[in-house]
Amino acid sequence: MFFKVKTPEEVIEILNGFGPISMETIPISEALTRILSSEVVSEEDMPGFSRSSMDGYAVRAKDTFGASDSLPAFLELAGEVVMGREPEGSVVSGKVMRISTGGMIPDGADAVVMLEYCHSIDEKTIEVSRTVAPLENVIGKGDDFRKGDVIFKKGAVLRPQDIGLLAGLGMQNISVYKKPKVGIISTGDEVIPIDQKPEPGQVRDINSYTLSAFCLQAGAVPVNMGLCKDNFEEMRKKAGKVLEDCDTVLISGGSSVGSRDMTVKVLESFEGMELLVHGIAISPGKPTIIARIGRKAVFGLPGHVASAMVVAEIFLKPFLARLAGKIRASGDVRQSLQAKLERNVESTGGRDDYIRVKLRERDGKLFAEPVFGKSGLISTLVEADGLVKIDRNTEGLYKGQTVSVMLFGPFEQEE
């Protein structure tokens, strides 16, 4: 079968054909960073009653008009609003009630005078030395939200204050998209479990640990299926199981051509398999395979860990965000920083190059130093803070040029 290498844009377009998986209802205390699967409408006014936003005296604003230090108003104390209770009594003209922040505004009152502008003259008389306007220092019923208001749109990512609002409205559980379950198979005859001592020619399983952590970081649930030899039957069986259990599958290829061919053969053995991508015009990461089996996407990732990470950052991250229900178009879910490039970087045309860079801060400015090295080396990834793209229509980037650095994680300057 002849397959043309796809552009990154074509690959993103193909991945945009996949959508959110399914929904579940969870307690709001577990909902941080989860994504709403439907809009949320307030079932009540919030706050449910008018409250004071200050400690002071609830008054009829009119009774304070003209009051000042030199010409205070003298009003009669009619009682106190107890926190958490409906006020006993109301405020009629010429009277006030003591009220604390958060207390319920009594009937008749329409404003609160702050404590510092009030003096108790005797048990019954309060001297008010300040004019307040109606509604001053009052949070009205429904000022936050009214019954029927849409408080969150579908697709909203929940932050601490959003969870606080749901709590305030008494919503103990909320409907969100499920986190995508990602099955990870690491292949290659040379790869051994990490608790074993490698014999000559063997290496420990770096890729499934890196990819598992990557999926966690992306808000997905990794299911590490362990190692698989480059053996058709074994790989076929494992892939079949993962396809049943998970929402998407990553096969971290052995790095050799033979290993990659085996992955394709295994995928082809599934009925209705559609090979969507066989090679992408990026470097590193070209030998990437993406197939559709049923409604699920299967990724055959390059064996070199740096190549696999670039493909994961550029394609897998936005793909997982889509599965998780993010409404934004793919490609915009990463965080980036602007920095000045420290040296020229040449590039071959015809493909997008992604170079690893290390960030440094000098005199309050950020600089990006390219980290060169073969994509089979993990040290280049460990040293780097992020990736810089060299577009396939340019010949390279120049020293001093401002570039956008896609961060691997929060950047923290070394001491």
Place this chain on the structure above:
Amino acid sequence: MFFKVKTPEEVIEILNGFGPISMETIPISEALTRILSSEVVSEEDMPGFSRSSMDGYAVRAKDTFGASDSLPAFLELAGEVVMGREPEGSVVSGKVMRISTGGMIPDGADAVVMLEYCHSIDEKTIEVSRTVAPLENVIGKGDDFRKGDVIFKKGAVLRPQDIGLLAGLGMQNISVYKKPKVGIISTGDEVIPIDQKPEPGQVRDINSYTLSAFCLQAGAVPVNMGLCKDNFEEMRKKAGKVLEDCDTVLISGGSSVGSRDMTVKVLESFEGMELLVHGIAISPGKPTIIARIGRKAVFGLPGHVASAMVVAEIFLKPFLARLAGKIRASGDVRQSLQAKLERNVESTGGRDDYIRVKLRERDGKLFAEPVFGKSGLISTLVEADGLVKIDRNTEGLYKGQTVSVMLFGPFEQEE
């Protein structure tokens, strides 16, 4: 007791007096975003043997010198390197061995010629049409790291590739700082559990849900201790229990002065209590209390949720990062974006003002629109994407000015 309101810098300085809690050893599969409590030294060379970075033929580079399309070299096939095994045999002058990416370089060979420059003439003869230099397409033993190399410094925050490297070195467990356990008490006679229907004057417990989620976001472990009436005995008992169980305590104050006074009284009842902060020159968030009891910090946070969140962002987040072992100075652990302010914002001198802003993207530029509203309203926080500081030495910010927006969470532009 007379207490001077502290500047934000003084408060940060005080909080910098607290340090990481303690360490624990965890499996690397659970170590994403965790912070190393000691440096990590490689116990072996990585890779442990020289590997091919390409599919091709392992050669003595010298044998290819001068080889080209028009003048190829003819070399004898001496066998194949099997993946994951020590090569059987070696490469002597005039001979080659077939090798796959990741295969172990046989003795005698010092380079690999890529497959596409080699042709099999007969069973025993390979035509090589390219000159390779010594070490070309070879990843040498120890090229990533050598035995004894420091691969991570103490305080490093682990990312996916870092976990991959630990896996590659066979380190199944790693020593990290413990996540700080944060006890959260929500006080106020007017506050009720979220599964109850409020009577007039009552509100549901927004603050402990908001603060719990905030702690989770900051990498800490929240322990929600539930509600507490403004009652000395009850609060004293609860605070005592939390101080035993947790690394730090947040008391989300009832919003009234009486409730705040009660918090101070309860704190004072603990032997050796040192009141470190009683009021901070910021708005909102001024009525914040910080005390030291034993080696633990106790925060009395303002009852208004927007005030509590500002204090949490500015002081609690870097404090929790310190407890969690981050080596950076407090105050630099947040993420920010630059944006143009959409309108003038005035400010009272003498205190740092934090305004809530909503971000919008127009023509590829970011704009920050202030969200005004009383700090008792949670809607202002829910609408906002982050905070902008107005320094106490300025009179305000101007429309069109570029400001730094501290983000509440990852910013995602609406469709």
